[in-house]
Amino acid sequence: MSELVLTLLRWGILIALWLFVMFTLGALRRDLEAPPEGASALPRPQPHPQPKRQPRVSRKRASNLVVTSGHLSGTVIPLGSAPITIGRAPDSTLVVDDEYASARHARLFPHEGQWVAEDLGSTNGTWVGKTRLTAPTVLQVGQSLRVGQTVLELRK
Helix, strand or coil: CCHHHHHHHHHHHHHHHHHHHHHHHHHHHHHHHCCCCCCCCCCCCCCCCCCECCCCCCCCCCCEEEEEECCCCCCEEECCCCCEEEECCCCCCEECCCCCCCCCCEEEEEECCEEEEEECCCCCCEEECCEECCCCEEECCCCEEEECCEEEEEEC
């Protein structure tokens, strides 16, 4: 082959390689920085959906949320009247350093004197015991709530 053809092939391969690198970096930047389509910059508060009723196991009122397993094991969060968000996002009430948790994974909120757990569309799901949450569910004192590899429990 002539030297001109070899030089053009080398330049062509070099340009193709740089285009591939630039497109890959652009895609990574868009995925990491931009909010999902249709999402606003700030999360909007949602009205509390009606929780799925479960039989009452005990009449004790929960006063603490305790992390029983995971990186934050032993952490105690006092329960008040404000909702608790759980996830990897820095603005969550309980920020979990868990690769299986979503940025905004789950929410606990008070409803008629009980605490209700709700999955916020997480990838790996939120579990109460061995049941995956599909609707807001009333949590009883002593019931376990799993978010990724972190296990939480309502306690008196």
